[in-house]
Amino acid sequence: MSAPPEHAAGAAGAVTPDSATGLPPGASAVDCAAEPIHVPGSIQPHGALLVVDPETLRVVQAAVGPGGVAAVAGDPLGQRLVDVLPTSAAPLIRDLPARLPETGVTHLGMTRTGDAVHHLLGHRSDGALVIELERALVGEPGSFDEVYPHVRELIDEIHRVGDIAALSALAARAVRRITGLDRVLIYRFDADWNGEVMAEDRNERLPSYLGLRFPAADIPAQARELYRLNRLRLIAAASYAPTPIVPAENPLTGRPIDLAFSVLRSVSPVHLEYMRNMGTGASMSISLMRGDRLWGLIACHNREPVSVPYHVRTACDFIGQVLSLQLAATEASATADRRNKLRAVHNRLLTRMAAAEHHVDGLVESEEDLLALAGASGAAVVAGGTVLRLGATPSERDVLRIVAWLADRERLDVTATDSLADTMPGGEALKDTASGVLAISISQIHDSFVLWFRPEVLRTVTWGGDPRRHAEPSADGQRLHPRRSFAAWQETVRLRAPPWQPAEIDAVVELRTAIIDIVLRKAEETAALSDRLTAINKELEAFSYSVSHDLRAPFRHIVGYAQLLKKFEGDKLSERGNRYIDTIVESAISAGELVDDLLGFSQMGRAALTPVTIDMNALVADLRRRTEADTHGRRVEWHVAPLPEARADPMMIRLAMQNLIENAVKFSRDRDPAVIEIAATETPDETIYRVRDNGAGFDMAYVGKLFGVFQRLHRAEEFEGTGIGLANVKRIAERHGGRVWAEGRVDGGATLFFALPKR
Template identity: 35%
Template sequence: MTPSIVDLTNCEREPIHILGSIQSYGYLVAIQPETYTIVHASDNIDKLLGIPASQLLGQSIEQALANSELPVGSLVEFLNVGRRSGSWDTLNPYQLILDQQNWNLIIHEHNGLILLEWEPVGDQNTAANQQLISQALTELQSSRTIKELLQNTARRIKTIIGYDRVMVYRFEADWHGHVVAEEKADHLEAYLGLHYPASDIPRQARELYKINLVRQIADATSTPSRILSETDWPADQPLDLTHSVLRAVSPVHIEYLGNMGVQASMSISLLYRGELWGLISCHNYHPRFVDFSARQAAKFVSQLLSAALEFRKDEEDQTNLLKYRQYGQYIHEQLLIDENIVQALTKRAHTILDLTEATGAALLFSNKIYRLGKTPDEAEIMGLADWLKASNTENFLETNHLPALYPPAESFKAEGAGLLAVVLSKELNEYVFWFKPERIQEVTWAGNPEKPVTVGEDGQQRLSPRKSFDAWTQLVHNTSNPWTEAEVSTVVKLREDILQVVTKQANEIRLLNQRLQLAYEELDAFSYTVSHDLRTPLSSIRCYSEILQEEYGKDMSADAQALFQKIIDSTERMRSLIRHILYYSRMGRTDLDTQEIDMKELLEGIREEIMVTMKDRALTFEIGSTPPILADPTMALQLFTNLISNSAKYTRPNPDAIIRISGKQSDGEVIYTLEDNGIGFDMKQAGRMFDLFKRLENARPYEGSGVGLAIVKRIINRHGGKIWFHSEPNRGTTFSVAFPTVTTT
């Protein structure tokens, strides 16, 4: 007998945006934008309009509602205004009176349909809500701590919506939740401090929370109303309720709320840099409807909190980044002055231990280990180095749960449960390690986080919502405090500083030269293959395609012509990629023609060329001080063109795109900094930045070959310079390049 398999992902895969029904307190129709023909309607619509849903389907709004109490003319005009403006947010809600009751009509457009949702107007007190918002703003400005800020927000939200319990729920790195603030009725048990497993709020639900900032379940015990569709509507295209305010509730979540004894709930999203930081989670133990006005007031308070969290976190991050960078500058100066790298890093006034909040650090260099602070012993460090050498780690590694990646680390978790490592040379077994100790946490869960398994009627085992929410305490071992973006950014810069000095001191004797010689020979053969064996057939493909298109184009279908054009476009992209590869492979063997370069002229030329290609968008260049550099003119042009073109490309989503470029003369080098406000990236992906043909995940939607930054890195290495960077997702990127003021060979 084949053993049954537990479906551990049934919550993750549940299509909660197309459940096919709405909550019973409201009513819905969906219409086509051009004709206003009704193609979907909730089964309960007759209670509002006095017309069965079956009679509405297939008719235009004007035809279907001509004999109803609804002011059809005003409604159609409202729809026309919304469509002309291209936005419904500023128009919602449309208020009307039906059967002596006030209703809010909330409209949105999604997936080619306009959705109209009616819900009752509650006992709203607009003036009181405005006063509460004003008080919330005052408290946000005066709160001295994050804890006080969160607690005050929970109190304000509870006052606005009148729920029994309001919690501020923060997501941790693994997406489990932690209640960090709570306001509740006196008779209720406190949930403050409890943790909830990530499976309680599955991935697709978290994604919807980023789109719908306010989500209400007015009565978890009510029967939802089905959505009926026009007779010939495709069965495989159910109505998408992603943006709906009435969207019904997943049966799994209904069961979950029932297990908690909750009959009404509301969730308000808290975002940080566009990502989900947490939720304001509200519970009521009896059905409770919160109308549109009160929900908007609660949403505004949550947005104030999100803005305050972002401001305070950014302020803290910037302070730490400046502190670490200052120590990094001290160590860089020590490296330039001191010929002994080990002494510069471990035995001077400032050491590598100053660059992070680590409690221990180790340098592996020239077959010796140098330890600072509290670290594992030498044998354990050597074992860690051997593991890294055999791993896929190329430039750096960061983790606050090292034993999970490297089980032997459990023996030294008191010194190194967290590891931040930079690779200087795998071949020579040279690394810098920073260690953070184990931080044993006593985590109190709201019930055992392991979900129970049930067997359905089909015999399949499935996860079901937990039934117990009694406090359940667990000790979490083998983890440390996490590494911050500022810490990672600082050590990435240190790696460049060290490698610059190492390359200068040991250029003739290090193993790297032997490997480079072999690589150059292989690149010679590769260049010959590319230039002769690839370019010729590629040209033939393009030529024959153009001939066929010209000779038979008139007789071809539109689809065939499009396919031929795709072939031609693809050959052009491949020709461009081959040119990049040839340039990359030849660059290492080309003699440098070092000259003093007028950087103002070079940068202005690049700016003018890019502005011509980007004339369809707003893009601002700010060019500051432009001290000259000593470099090969062709290579310098290629380097800055690649960097500036990348900034122009990745700022495209920003309507106010800015690229700032400035240079400064420092001791022994000229440093140019290029800053943009584009899409940025996670510094934890920094190790792949200069890899050939490697592109970061968020860059994939943008055209590119993955060669440009590899070329930039190779050019800067040829000049004996260095390049480093700092970035944050959706916060822009800063690249810095340093050219020595003395010619290198």
């Protein structure tokens, strides 16, 4: 706006401005934002202020300006309030403590002394009663009813306007029509408390500031807080001489009286100089609120000093309240429309995610919807170690760099920035695709995120004067001068994307909740399925144990009785009969071996582990001796390297190594010489044992079947076996938290690996 409604200057503490500098004694430029402007120690001169003890109703502090002399008799200090005020005021102050609410200002009425008429106003502050007398103007409206027709015109029109710009313009015209001032501005704050003039109505006596922006420093935090508490403030003359409050401290509290709700409160001398620099002789500000937060201001200016009548100000305050409600309703309606559109997009994404086998597949199925949810130009989903990019995004490497930056910060559900360059080191290099980043974390354990991107949008901002020079200290540092120029000053804003709107942030937060719900539901389904599979596996193990155990005796009986039949009755049978008996014996022996292997396999999953330290060199040496019968008459070259110890169940590890060695001996039987190598490799996490042969090998296309139950990669006629040995090796490794794998090629040998964890 043209001048900040209240610019702070001076040092903290309750002091009276120095008459020579206009600032508190010893104040410097750096104290600007710390001045306690709610306790200025003085009032504007067009009235009088009396601080009254609520128990005795005697005046304990007073400030009587030229405009209030006629309404106050003599020196009011120590006098009863009823004796200080005109006789006509007596009915207005009867039962005064009961008439004043805890907050806000009450218009008690009007009192007359001769030709002088004053508005009598009261409020509470610091436990005291504060009475103000404001000089009325000749011919001013005698009540709000006289001004209401002008307000009614605005109310009739305001409901037909549907956007903020039109509402603002309508209100500016109405306030200027009611007040007759030279210029009325509608001023809106942004998220950083910079202000922008949204609408303006003026004559040619003051310049236009429509569309200009003003820095947050023009209205410091303590001034904004006063605007939040007290909706209306009038400065009748920029060149007034303040009337001090005597004594400076309230005897009831020992500190200066708080004038936050005072109508006559004096303002910072720096602000008065600011007004004079810009050619403004008088100003009035009306707060525009959204809930309990300051949204903006109606700022009114006049070239010459002028006092706006009390009831006209009341009408303007009413307009401010109506405009506040209408602005809030308009913004809420626009936000609701935006939310409804985004909710439709969200529902489509949710439907696809719920139907997909994996939620990420459903999320990225429609690029258009994923981008529309946040109004983004690009998006990326980072999950499970993969990066899926849609639209205009940084490279995969840069996306992972953003994810690492997000993960290193305190993990938040949602992160939103319209300037990555301001928050992430090196972010400026990504301005073409990711000046703005909106991200949701979809895992508390893994670095999984959904990110949306917006590119840099260069824009020109026109300020009302150079925002870097909002105030200047004097040469001695004891005087703060506001800037003297309000000429338009343009700035090109770089490295910023359009800001993410609350509706968009809420939409992606809802998406995060939906994703987590889907993940949790699928995790519950997977856990239930896992529990069911575990139960089934236990049942199968129990069944296989029972069946294999019960079948061992019948197969032994078959072998035994078949051999007895051949021994005692073989000479009576034909050659074919004896051949049949031999086949029965061989088949029964094979079936018995299969049953034994099945029994061992089922026991492997049921048996408890008893880990001990095992000398693997001694174990392998013993297993080699036991294979001598199978290698008799063959040339076998053994290459056994020194093997590290293993920490494992001894029976299970013995069975695993036995299967690996027997496997190598069996599949290298056609080699002369057969070469079998046994060695080990250690890593920080595991010990890997390997058994290599130069035998028949296998096709790597079928390596996944090698360790399965009953899986054979060669014909039974070529190599005997039940197809359970390597399945046992895999189960033993897994019981110990290890793993198995193999490498080989057809007719080129095979290497089988058996890894055990060190912890």
